[in-house]
Amino acid sequence: MIYADNAATTRMSETAIETMTSVMRNEWGNPSSLYSRGQTAKEIIEKAREDIAAVIGAEPREIYFTSGGSEADNQAIISAAELGRKKGKMHIISSAFEHHAVLHTLNKLEKEGFEITLLDVHENGVIVASEVEQAIRDDTCLVTIMYANNEIGTIQPIREIGEICRRKGVLFHTDAVQAMAHIPVNVALDNIDMLSSSAHKYHGPKGVGFLYAKKNIVLTNVIEGGAQERGKRAGTENVAGIAAMAAALKEGIDRMPENAAHMTAMRDRLIAGLREIPHSALNGCSRRRLPGNVNFCFEGIEGESLLLLLDDKGIEASSGSACTSGSLDPSHVLLAIGRVHDVAHGSLRLSIGEDITEEEVDYIISSVKEVVEYLRGFSPIWRDLMQGKREFIL
Numbered sequence: 005m006i007y008a009d010n011a012a013t014t015r016m017s018e019t020a021i022e023t024m025t026s027v028m029r030n031e032w033g034n035p036s037s038l039y040s041r042g043q044t045a046k047e048i049i050e051k052a053r054e055d056i057a058a059v060i061g062a063e064p065r066e067i068y069f070t071s072g073g074s075e076a077d078n079q080a081i082i083s084a085a086e087l088g089r090k091k092g093k094m095h096i097i098s099s100a101f102e103h104h105a106v107l108h109t110l111n112k113l114e115k116e117g118f119e120i121t122l123l124d125v126h127e128n129g130v131i132v133a134s135e136v137e138q139a140i141r142d143d144t145c146l147v148t149i150m151y152a153n154n155e156i157g158t159i160q161p162i163r164e165i166g167e168i169c170r171r172k173g174v175l176f177h178t179d180a181v182q183a184m185a186h187i188p189v190n191v192a193l194d195n196i197d198m199l200s201s202s203a204h205k206y207h208g209p210k211g212v213g214f215l216y217a218k219k220n221i222v223l224t225n226v227i228e229g230g231a232q233e234r235g236k237r238a239g240t241e242n243v244a245g246i247a248a249m250a251a252a253l254k255e256g257i258d259r260m261p262e263n264a265a266h267m268t269a270m271r272d273r274l275i276a277g278l279r280e281i282p283h284s285a286l287n288g289c290s291r292r293r294l295p296g297n298v299n300f301c302f303e304g305i306e307g308e309s310l311l312l313l314l315d316d317k318g319i320e321a322s323s324g325s326a327c328t329s330g331s332l333d334p335s336h337v338l339l340a341i342g343r344v345h346d347v348a349h350g351s352l353r354l355s356i357g358e359d360i361t362e363e364e365v366d367y368i369i370s371s372v373k374e375v376v377e378y379l380r381g382f383s384p385i386w387r388d389l390m391q392g393k394r395e396f397i398l
Contacts, residue, residue, distance in 0.1 A: 006364050008321045010205075010296055011154055011182060011355035016248070017207035019255050024209060024248035035241050036232065045243045052250035056214060059257050060199070061190040068215045068223070068233050069246050073181040074105035075226065076200035076215035079237070080177045081109045081148055083217070083224040084198070085118060087175070088145020095144045097121045099131055100340040102150055103179055107336075110148075123149075129158035129288035129341050137168045146175045151183035151199075155337040155353060156288035157297025159187065166195025175221070181205055181213075185256030186264065186294055191216055203245070208252035212245035263358040267295035270360050274298045277369030281376055283389075283398045287338060287351065298354040301343060303398045304386030305350045305379040313375045319368055322353045346385065347397050 007015070016024075027048060033041030035049055050064070057064045070076045081096075088094060098110055100122045110120045121139050125131055131149060140147070147169050152159045162178055169176035177198040180189055185206035191199055198221065202213040217223055229238025256263075271293075275286055278300050287299040302310070307323035314321055323335070334348035343351075354368065380386040388394045 005318045008354040010357045013204045014207045020248040020252040023251040024244045027244040027247045052246045055250045061192040070213045072213040073200045073202035077105040079226045080198040084146035084175045086224045093143045093145035095119045097139050097147045099123045101125050101337040129156045133161045133164035148177040151178045151180040154182045156299045157294040158288040163194045170195045203249035206256040208249040209245045264295040285398045296356045301347045302350045302376050304383050307351045317371045323351050
């Protein structure tokens, strides 16, 4: 099998597995306990906090461990909203193609009286920083823009947006779940106030992530209970998961230059091959995108059928976010960049890893070409397009 769905999740690295199993076997104490076994577990957590902070240019006390990116997104946005509410600032700026962990949280806040502005992301899938500045008002309490999109992989001008927010005195949060360990991220250089990350996107375990929050930001609890994480995130810490996350992140950062160079070359080879398919289109900017992301639309077919037939050929891919794979609606990301419903339904996301080979890329290209041609052979939509009863869009 060729695994090409790394945006959904990644295989745990041997380093992360070894770290996690070692802690599970040997250092299974409760970090809140005062005896030595508990204090050893606490030391493991604090060492992981230090390592993660160093990687992103933060201070250890600015790192809060969570169950993953969704929880971190929720806590960051709710915290900024509560701080804004106290100052009478009830306006939040985001984009139309954020992850649902962000969009659904914003929907909840809208029902509570907040005004939400969702910026256009344009056909290339990139937000214009000047449009963020134009949208900021006197009552804006937060700007939340993802670092890189989870479906089409486009990288946003985070440093520019962060500088604008810093100058305007507005908190800036970024969902960096897809970006972390794949492209350089530094909260100080990028002017980021809060950042969300999830371990399983960079070869760590599922069910663990972290929230970076600048030291002057007072967080609102979304989970009440004990005094863990300096009283801001209750629940006994996932010591083994946290240690494995830190190990995976450090390893990913150390190998990032060589991994990114290889994946970028393979990504561009894959894009060039798929562009040979008539009436197809790459979604998002071809260069300002994550090293391993390729997202195409093919007119006249359904993405679900494409995925099933590719699976028969030993290729594991997706049509969009794994979080909404049960939905029959077209991707909100593709609609946000201007794809019409019929075209958005025929999408394919290939998110390759650092171990992909040229031979595997070429096999993916030939397989997609074969399957698209096969599906179009009995598609009534394709027949109408070929007979001129409908106009081609792509």
